[in-house]
Amino acid sequence: MGDLQWILRTTDTARAAQLARALGISPLLAQLMVNRGITDIDSARSFLTCDLASLADPFLMRDMDRAVERIERALRHGESIVVYGDYDVDGQTAAAVLVSVLRELSSNPAAISFYIPNRMDEGYGLHAAALKSLAGKAELVITVDCGIASLEEAVLARQWGLDLIITDHHQPGPEVPAALAVLNPKRPGCSYPEKQLAGVGIAFRLAQALGRSRGRDFHEYLDLVALGTVADLVPLLGENRILVKRGLERLAATSRCGLKALMEVADVGDAVRASDLGFRLGPRLNAAGRLSDPSLAVRLLLTDDPQVAQELAARLNAENATRQDIERRITAEAVEAITARRLHEQQGIVVAGEGWHPGVIGIVASRLVEQFYRPTVVISLADGLGTGSGRSIAGFDLYGGLAQCSHLLERFGGHTMAAGLTVRGDKLESFSAAFVEVCARTLSDDQLRPRLYIDAEVQLAEVTEQLVEELAVLEPTGFGNPAPVLQVAGSVADWRCVGRQGSHLKFTLRDSENCERQAIAFGQAEQAGTLVSWQEHTAVAFVPTINEWQGARTVQLQVKAIAEASPRDDYISRAMGAYPWVLAGEYYLSPFVQAELLGEAPKGVDTRGRGGFLDLRGAWNKVGALEKYASPQDPVLILVNSAAEAMHLCRELRIAFPKRREKIGFVHEHLSAGELAELKELDIEWLVSTGAGFPEGHTWHSVWLWHPPLNKDNRDAWLRFAGGSAQVVLVFGPKDVRSAQLNLSKCLPDRRGLARIYALLRQPAEHGGLTTATAEGCLAEVGLERGLWFAAQVFAEIGLWHVEKDRIAYLPAPAKKLDLYEAVLYNRGMNIRRQSSFYLRECLQRGFIDDGFEAEN
Structure with missing residues (x-):
C-alpha cells in the first residue's frame, strides 16, 4: 500500500513462553503482550485482570492533600466553587465528573457550577478575563484539563481573591503556576506512578480522594472517565486501561440519560467498544466545542431530564454533521495549497488559510498527516493572528519541536503527538521555516515512511473464532494498545467492490492447504488493481474479527494493508519468513564436533593446489569485506560453525544485499532430502553452510571461513571445498573465537x-x-x-x-x-x-x- 513499511515486531520468545505457561494463555497472546512491553508476570496479570484495586493511592499525587483540604473546607461551608474546564471531550467529561461529585458532597449544591471557555472567542486554557468575571462570585476555582501553563493567570486569581486549584495532564513547563495546589502527575517531584492519565482521569482521582473519608469510590462515574480518556488519545495502558475497561462496562448499562441519548443518535448499541467512544460519541461532543457552545456537551452529560437530553443530543449530532462538511472543505483547500507549493516534499508541513474555522483545524491536521505522513501544523488566519493546531508522526516530539521555535510564537502547548499554538501573521513565514528546519534535523528519510507494525505471522487455519475470542482480552484497544495486526499469505480466490459507493474491497483468501477466509478492506477499493496483480500470492495484514450477518457468525479478516508476498516457495524463503526461530539446541552444535563425539570424525584431506588465500582476520566489517572482495556473479561458499549460525548469517546477508536476496541461501546437516533436492533447483550464488550434509558437485570461486574452525579436522574438511582453484578467505576474528568458545561450553x-x-x-x-x-x-x-x-x-x-x-x-x-x-x-x-x-x-x-x-x- 504505497510506500508503507511492513515491520514484523521482534519478540522475546523465551519471555513469551514464560508468560504463556505462568498465565495459562496461548503463545500468540503472550507474544502480543510482550510486543506491548508487558514482559513480567505481575504486569501481565494486571493487564489481563484490570482490577480497580490496582489503582495507585490518589494521595501519592503531589499537592493532593492540599487540594482535598481546601475543597473539603469549601464543601463544609457551602462556598461557591467553579469547575473551569477545557472545551474538548476530556475537559467536558472531567468537568461533568467533578461538578457531579462536588454537588453530591456540598452542603450547598447550588453553589457548584462550571465554566467552559469558547474556542473561537477565548481560545484554549485559563483566561484572565474569565477569572475576573468570576471574582466576587466564586471563592474557589478548580481547573480540569487545563491551567498548567497559566503562570500570569494564577497570580491574577490570587490578587482577585480567588483560590485556585489546577488539575491538568499536559506537559508542565520549567515553572508551574503559583496556585494553591497543582495536580499533574508529570510534575517534577510527583510520586504518582501513572504519568499518562487524561484530564478526566486526574479529576476522577481527585474525586476519589474526596470520597475516601466518606467510604465512596465513585465508580459510577467511570463511564464518563472512559469516554474522556479514549477521546483524548492517551495510551490505553496501565491505569488508563483499567479505567476504560471498567468504564466501558458501566457505559453499556449507563443510567445517564444524556449518554443514552448521545448513544442513540450515534447509533451505538449495547456492546460498546473503545472505538465507539473515539469515533462516534467523542466527535459529537467535540463538535460543540469546535463550532459553537462547548457548555452544551457538559449540560448533556449532567442532565437528568430525558427530554432535555434528546434535544441536546440531536443538536450535537447536527453540529457534528456541519463540522464534517467544514472539515472536508478545509482539508481539500489545504491539500491543494500543499501540493501547489510542494510542501509535502519537505520534512514538515505548515499550511495556513484565511478564515479557516479554528474549531476543525486539528482534525484537518490529522487528515493531512494521514495523507502526507509529515509533522503538520494547520493555521487559521484572522485579523493578523494565526491560531494553529498540529499533529505529529512517530519519532517526532511535536511539543519539543515547537519549543525550539517558541521565540516566534505568542503561546503554545500540548504534548508529543498533538499541540496548539498562536502566531502573529508577520512571523508566520519565519515560524514555518524554523519548524521545517527542526523537522529536517530530527527526522530521517526512513522515518518519513509510514509504518505498519505486524505482531505475528500466522497460518490461515489459525484464524478462528477461538482466536478472536482470545484476543478480545486485549480490549480496550486504541492509542498505545493497538488492536493486534497479524499477517498471512495466500491466493485471492475472488474479489469485488462493495458498499454504497463501492468504496470497500471484499475478497476470499485461500492458502496452499485450501483453507479459506473472507476479508474486507474498508475504504480500499482503489487497491483492486493491485490485488489482481498479486492475486496468486498476496500478503495481507489484518485484524481478526467476527462478522455477524443474518444470524450467522463467520471469521473475517479486517484488512489493514495488502502487499505482494514472496513469490518463491522454497525451504530458504520459508525459513526466512518464520524468523524469529525457535531452534533445537542441536542446531548450535558444530557437525564436526558432533561427529567426533560419536566417533565419526571426518578424515583429513590433501589441500594442495588451492588458488591461494586472503587473510582478512580481524576485519571489523565482515559483510563489507564480502561486498568488496566477492564478485556478485561468482559462486561463493561461506562456512560457519553451526546450523543456527548458517541460518542467521543467511538472513543477515539477505537483508544487507536486498537485490541479491534470492541468490543467497543456506544449507546444513539438518535439512531433509527434499530440501536438499530443492537446493539443486535454486540459482544460489552465495551459499552459507556448515560444510556438512552438503551436496557434491559444486565448484566455488572463493571459500570464506566466516568462523574459525574448531579443530584441524574441521579446518581440513572446510579447505576441501576450495578444490584446485578457489581462493580461501579468512575473515574471522577475536570476537568469533570468543563466541565459538562460549558456544562450545553451552553445547557441551x-x-x-x-x-x-x-x-x-x-x-x-x-x-x-x-x-x-x-x-x-x-x-x-x-x-x-x-x-x-x-x-x-x-x-x-x-x-x-x-x-x-x-x-x-x-x-x-x-x-x-x-x-x-x-x-x-x-x-x-x-x-x-x-x-x-x-x-x-x-x-x-x-x-x-x-x-x-x-x-x-
Whole structure:
C-alpha cells in the first residue's frame, strides 16, 4: 500500500513462553503482550485482570492533600466553587465528573457550577478575563484539563481573591503556576506512578480522594472517565486501561440519560467498544466545542431530564454533521495549497488559510498527516493572528519541536503527538521555516515512511473464532494498545467492490492447504488493481474479527494493508519468513564436533593446489569485506560453525544485499532430502553452510571461513571445498573465537551443567512424560537449552535416561553413585572443549594455515 513499511515486531520468545505457561494463555497472546512491553508476570496479570484495586493511592499525587483540604473546607461551608474546564471531550467529561461529585458532597449544591471557555472567542486554557468575571462570585476555582501553563493567570486569581486549584495532564513547563495546589502527575517531584492519565482521569482521582473519608469510590462515574480518556488519545495502558475497561462496562448499562441519548443518535448499541467512544460519541461532543457552545456537551452529560437530553443530543449530532462538511472543505483547500507549493516534499508541513474555522483545524491536521505522513501544523488566519493546531508522526516530539521555535510564537502547548499554538501573521513565514528546519534535523528519510507494525505471522487455519475470542482480552484497544495486526499469505480466490459507493474491497483468501477466509478492506477499493496483480500470492495484514450477518457468525479478516508476498516457495524463503526461530539446541552444535563425539570424525584431506588465500582476520566489517572482495556473479561458499549460525548469517546477508536476496541461501546437516533436492533447483550464488550434509558437485570461486574452525579436522574438511582453484578467505576474528568458545561450553556442558539439566527436568518428566521440545523450553529459561543433546547422549550412556525419538524418560537411579568420568561421551566432550579452546586461539596466529601461500593484505 504505497510506500508503507511492513515491520514484523521482534519478540522475546523465551519471555513469551514464560508468560504463556505462568498465565495459562496461548503463545500468540503472550507474544502480543510482550510486543506491548508487558514482559513480567505481575504486569501481565494486571493487564489481563484490570482490577480497580490496582489503582495507585490518589494521595501519592503531589499537592493532593492540599487540594482535598481546601475543597473539603469549601464543601463544609457551602462556598461557591467553579469547575473551569477545557472545551474538548476530556475537559467536558472531567468537568461533568467533578461538578457531579462536588454537588453530591456540598452542603450547598447550588453553589457548584462550571465554566467552559469558547474556542473561537477565548481560545484554549485559563483566561484572565474569565477569572475576573468570576471574582466576587466564586471563592474557589478548580481547573480540569487545563491551567498548567497559566503562570500570569494564577497570580491574577490570587490578587482577585480567588483560590485556585489546577488539575491538568499536559506537559508542565520549567515553572508551574503559583496556585494553591497543582495536580499533574508529570510534575517534577510527583510520586504518582501513572504519568499518562487524561484530564478526566486526574479529576476522577481527585474525586476519589474526596470520597475516601466518606467510604465512596465513585465508580459510577467511570463511564464518563472512559469516554474522556479514549477521546483524548492517551495510551490505553496501565491505569488508563483499567479505567476504560471498567468504564466501558458501566457505559453499556449507563443510567445517564444524556449518554443514552448521545448513544442513540450515534447509533451505538449495547456492546460498546473503545472505538465507539473515539469515533462516534467523542466527535459529537467535540463538535460543540469546535463550532459553537462547548457548555452544551457538559449540560448533556449532567442532565437528568430525558427530554432535555434528546434535544441536546440531536443538536450535537447536527453540529457534528456541519463540522464534517467544514472539515472536508478545509482539508481539500489545504491539500491543494500543499501540493501547489510542494510542501509535502519537505520534512514538515505548515499550511495556513484565511478564515479557516479554528474549531476543525486539528482534525484537518490529522487528515493531512494521514495523507502526507509529515509533522503538520494547520493555521487559521484572522485579523493578523494565526491560531494553529498540529499533529505529529512517530519519532517526532511535536511539543519539543515547537519549543525550539517558541521565540516566534505568542503561546503554545500540548504534548508529543498533538499541540496548539498562536502566531502573529508577520512571523508566520519565519515560524514555518524554523519548524521545517527542526523537522529536517530530527527526522530521517526512513522515518518519513509510514509504518505498519505486524505482531505475528500466522497460518490461515489459525484464524478462528477461538482466536478472536482470545484476543478480545486485549480490549480496550486504541492509542498505545493497538488492536493486534497479524499477517498471512495466500491466493485471492475472488474479489469485488462493495458498499454504497463501492468504496470497500471484499475478497476470499485461500492458502496452499485450501483453507479459506473472507476479508474486507474498508475504504480500499482503489487497491483492486493491485490485488489482481498479486492475486496468486498476496500478503495481507489484518485484524481478526467476527462478522455477524443474518444470524450467522463467520471469521473475517479486517484488512489493514495488502502487499505482494514472496513469490518463491522454497525451504530458504520459508525459513526466512518464520524468523524469529525457535531452534533445537542441536542446531548450535558444530557437525564436526558432533561427529567426533560419536566417533565419526571426518578424515583429513590433501589441500594442495588451492588458488591461494586472503587473510582478512580481524576485519571489523565482515559483510563489507564480502561486498568488496566477492564478485556478485561468482559462486561463493561461506562456512560457519553451526546450523543456527548458517541460518542467521543467511538472513543477515539477505537483508544487507536486498537485490541479491534470492541468490543467497543456506544449507546444513539438518535439512531433509527434499530440501536438499530443492537446493539443486535454486540459482544460489552465495551459499552459507556448515560444510556438512552438503551436496557434491559444486565448484566455488572463493571459500570464506566466516568462523574459525574448531579443530584441524574441521579446518581440513572446510579447505576441501576450495578444490584446485578457489581462493580461501579468512575473515574471522577475536570476537568469533570468543563466541565459538562460549558456544562450545553451552553445547557441551560440564559436570555442573549436566547436573542442573538433570535436576531441572525431573519434575516436568514426572508429570506426564517429557518431550525434547518441552525439555528445551524449560532449559531455555535458564540458558541451558543448547546442552540438551549432549546431556541426552551422556545420560543414555550411563543409564540415567532412556531416549527414544523425541521423548525422554528418567530411569531408576542406580544404587551406586555414577561417575561421569567413566562415561566415554562425557570425556570426549570435555576433551573437545579443551582441545578446541587451544586450537581456536591458534586460529588467530599468523601461521595457522601454512601451505606456502603468502597472505594477501
